[in-house]
Amino acid sequence: MGWKAIHRWLGLTAGTLALVLGLSGALLAFDPVQQSWQAPAAPGDLSVATLVERVARTVPGAEEIRHLPSGAIVVFGFVGDQAQAHYVDAADGKVLGAWEPSALPRWVKNLHRSLLLGDAGRWGAAGIALAMALICVSALVLLLRRMGGWRRLAARVRGSLAQRIHVVAGRVVLAVLCLTSLTALTMSASTLGLVALDPGTEPDVISVTTGQTALQALPGAQLPMLQSLAVRDLRKLNFPDAADPQDTWTVATRQGEGWIDRYSGQTLAWQDLTLAQRLYDWALVLHTGEGAWPWAVVLAFVGASVLLFWWSGVAMWWQARRQAPHITGNSPLAHADVLIFVASEGGSTWGFAQALQDALAQGGHRVHTSALEHFQTTPATRQVFVLAATYGEGQAPAHASDALQHIAKLTASPVPVTVLGFGDRQYPAFCAFAEALETTLRAQGWPALLPLECIHQQSGQQFARWGDALARALGEPLVLDYVPRVPPTTALTLVARQNYREHSDEPTAILRFAWPAQGGGALRGHGLAHFAAGDLVGIVAPGSAVPRFYSLASGWKDGFLEICVRLLPGGLCSTHLLGLQRGGSIAAFIRPNPGFALPRTRRPVLLIGAGTGVAPLAGFIRRNDRHTPMHLYFGGRDPAQDFYFGTEIGQWLGEGRLASVQTVFSRIPEGGGYVQDALRRDAERLRALLAQGALVRVCGSRAMAKGVAEALDAILAPLKLSVAQLKAKERYAEDVF
Ligand SMILES: Cc1cc2nc3c(=O)[nH]c(=O)nc-3n(C[C@H](O)[C@H](O)[C@H](O)COP(=O)(O)O)c2cc1C
Numbered sequence: 001m002g003w004k005a006i007h008r009w010l011g012l013t014a015g016t017l018a019l020v021l022g023l024s025g026a027l028l029a030f031d032p033v034q035q036s037w038q039a040p041a042a043p044g045d046l047s048v049a050t051l052v053e054r055v056a057r058t059v060p061g062a063e064e065i066r067h068l069p070s071g072a073i074v075v076f077g078f079v080g081d082q083a084q085a086h087y088v089d090a091a092d093g094k095v096l097g098a099w100e101p102s103a104l105p106r107w108v109k110n111l112h113r114s115l116l117l118g119d120a121g122r123w124g125a126a127g128i129a130l131a132m133a134l135i136c137v138s139a140l141v142l143l144l145r146r147m148g149g150w151r152r153l154a155a156r157v158r159g160s161l162a163q164r165i166h167v168v169a170g171r172v173v174l175a176v177l178c179l180t181s182l183t184a185l186t187m188s189a190s191t192l193g194l195v196a197l198d199p200g201t202e203p204d205v206i207s208v209t210t211g212q213t214a215l216q217a218l219p220g221a222q223l224p225m226l227q228s229l230a231v232r233d234l235r236k237l238n239f240p241d242a243a244d245p246q247d248t249w250t251v252a253t254r255q256g257e258g259w260i261d262r263y264s265g266q267t268l269a270w271q272d273l274t275l276a277q278r279l280y281d282w283a284l285v286l287h288t289g290e291g292a293w294p295w296a297v298v299l300a301f302v303g304a305s306v307l308l309f310w311w312s313g314v315a316m317w318w319q320a321r322r323q324a325p326h327i328t329g330n331s332p333l334a335h336a337d338v339l340i341f342v343a344s345e346g347g348s349t350w351g352f353a354q355a356l357q358d359a360l361a362q363g364g365h366r367v368h369t370s371a372l373e374h375f376q377t378t379p380a381t382r383q384v385f386v387l388a389a390t391y392g393e394g395q396a397p398a399h400a401s402d403a404l405q406h407i408a409k410l411t412a413s414p415v416p417v418t419v420l421g422f423g424d425r426q427y428p429a430f431c432a433f434a435e436a437l438e439t440t441l442r443a444q445g446w447p448a449l450l451p452l453e454c455i456h457q458q459s460g461q462q463f464a465r466w467g468d469a470l471a472r473a474l475g476e477p478l479v480l481d482y483v484p485r486v487p488p489t490t491a492l493t494l495v496a497r498q499n500y501r502e503h504s505d506e507p508t509a510i511l512r513f514a515w516p517a518q519g520g521g522a523l524r525g526h527g528l529a530h531f532a533a534g535d536l537v538g539i540v541a542p543g544s545a546v547p548r549f550y551s552l553a554s555g556w557k558d559g560f561l562e563i564c565v566r567l568l569p570g571g572l573c574s575t576h577l578l579g580l581q582r583g584g585s586i587a588a589f590i591r592p593n594p595g596f597a598l599p600r601t602r603r604p605v606l607l608i609g610a611g612t613g614v615a616p617l618a619g620f621i622r623r624n625d626r627h628t629p630m631h632l633y634f635g636g637r638d639p640a641q642d643f644y645f646g647t648e649i650g651q652w653l654g655e656g657r658l659a660s661v662q663t664v665f666s667r668i669p670e671g672g673g674y675v676q677d678a679l680r681r682d683a684e685r686l687r688a689l690l691a692q693g694a695l696v697r698v699c700g701s702r703a704m705a706k707g708v709a710e711a712l713d714a715i716l717a718p719l720k721l722s723v724a725q726l727k728a729k730e731r732y733a734e735d736v737f
Helices: 003-012 014-028 030-036 048-058 106-114 118-147 161-191 275-288 293-322 348-362 403-408 432-444 460-474 520-525 572-578 611-622 646-655 675-681 683-691 702-719 723-728
Strands: 062-067 073-079 082-088 095-098 234-238 249-253 256-260 267-272 338-343 367-371 383-389 417-423 453-456 490-500 508-514 536-540 548-551 561-566 585-591 605-610 630-636 660-665 695-700 732-736
Touching: 003 014, 003 118, 003 293, 014 030, 014 106, 014 118, 014 293, 030 293, 048 062, 048 073, 048 082, 048 234, 106 118, 118 161, 161 275, 161 293, 275 293, 338 348, 348 367, 348 383, 348 417, 348 460, 383 432, 403 432, 417 432, 453 460, 508 572, 536 572, 548 561, 548 572, 548 611, 561 572, 561 611, 605 611, 605 675, 605 683, 611 630, 611 646, 611 695, 630 675, 646 660, 660 675, 675 683, 675 702, 683 702, 695 702, 702 723, 702 732, 723 732
Parallel strands: 338 367, 338 383, 383 417, 417 453, 605 630, 605 695, 630 660, 695 732
Antiparallel strands: 062 073, 062 234, 073 082, 082 095, 234 249, 249 256, 256 267, 490 508, 490 585, 508 561, 536 548, 536 585
């Protein structure tokens, strides 16, 4: 069982109970805070003898003095047969008020310690603490794996909202949670009697009257031991029983426990604290924050954070479950002539494997699909396919973390092994794990049917093209029909459209949609989550099961959803969109694109877009209320036809949302060529902006993004920087289509 499985299953089971402990613990942490302001702390260097003298004057029936962890002094005693406990001011012995041990109902503490189930519950709580410790250790391993090592631990977290919350919160509180579960275990060990705290026997001592019958007992103020003991070290002092002439004074300090003769004032016995007791004392302070209220506040937050982990963890599990490997029609390994091995973290790669399996099975093959760590061949195997996603800093998905080493140890057979990578060009190490697999397999001598291909952002079109190449290589008809699972959609109504290039073969329009009147809450329930410019909207055309994605030119806060759509000849979705009239509606859902989103920044921002690629950049500028210096480079063909957002761009310049704009048009004389030509002409200025730490966002066709990266690499070279380095620092992101 891997770390991920341990983390997941303990989190879902013990984690649910840990939620109870976390929340009750967060409540209990208020006690030290409340106690710290209930009564003043006694001066630490005051001698205990003086304290006893003051108390004896003001509280006649005193039997016990306690120095609380908060520093306050509480005196216990009897008035008549009435037991009483009072806060006392150490400065003058004045009674300050009645002592309340806790402001919280007792059952909260019992819930926290024993789930209200008595002794069995104590074992249960200890079990949960143990599980929490394991959850913490596995969390650390997974965190390092996900982020790509210690050095990248502070890097930006990507993924769904639940993933980001889980990881970010984990980075902040994991250490304290680990400590809390370990201290809980330490304390449980003694509560459950597994470790004895005290030496076990009390010394058998009495105050001795040695013949002198009427010997006067000494007042506490005259006992040498109490004279040399500072209140700082005192825990508890018990007065001798007035009715028992042989009774002694008992004093508990931070170092140990002592018994004092009431007549001679001599120390009759002394026991040092045991190691177990000292450990327990430390664990108590660390676990409860007693006597250290700022720490108690930290503990309260960490206790409450369990709710956040639990909720985000369950959401992540649910997401993964929805995408879980669910291969239908799998043939047994030994009989299969085609084997498919999958490495996936989020689960989507399994969907591609299923499509490949279905297509091959339709062609009469017996196909066996399984996870990459099971990589092997059998005498029946004729073809092997490896479908592998990349995570972290170019690493394998967790379940396949040892697969590469495993494969490197195998002896190659003549069976071709073809690798298909899944990744995202936003990441500097695009499909690095698939590349590592390809390199290792070739080095081992495995042949390949097709060279390595890397699918960007789970593109169904790119996968289908790879399927065509595969069909040709196999000499068999093969149609790969990958249907992504579409999340629930929301109906959006077209409220405005701006048409461009109306009479060309590629008409284009900026479409603005409003959401139905029920309001935001209802919408979110229907899959239209909060979104920002640069996120993607998935649109499902009538009669199609496959969504098409468009970059958003607006954010949730703008109050509408805007996209820029160009007609793709024969494209079902773009035809549907461009045919829409005002009042018409579409079925849409949001797919976050966190790698491309623009963080709040004061640094300059360089926005480079061509054609409809200007859409998300326009969205960034529209929301630039803080007037971050944004510089736009826009490339089109002809200003009369395709200067999308042209009017708004002029307006944004005037409002200071945009600091500068450079436009080039490739199809008119003196138009300035392509956008990368404009960059080269502005090399000096751009270098200065990049040297100031500018962020870069590029959106447009793949060819355009490549041209831009080359131009910027040349511009960056004198700064000893490159686009790859900026990508690694998350300063440079592309949205390509
Ligand atoms: C946290 C995280 C890290 C990623 N790191 C990389 C990476 O370094 N290189 C890459 O090409 N893709 C990276 N990706 C993109 C995934 O590989 C891509 O979305 C893939 O299709 C996911 O497949 P899966 O759902 O089967 O795991 C990353 C995605 C996430 C969420």
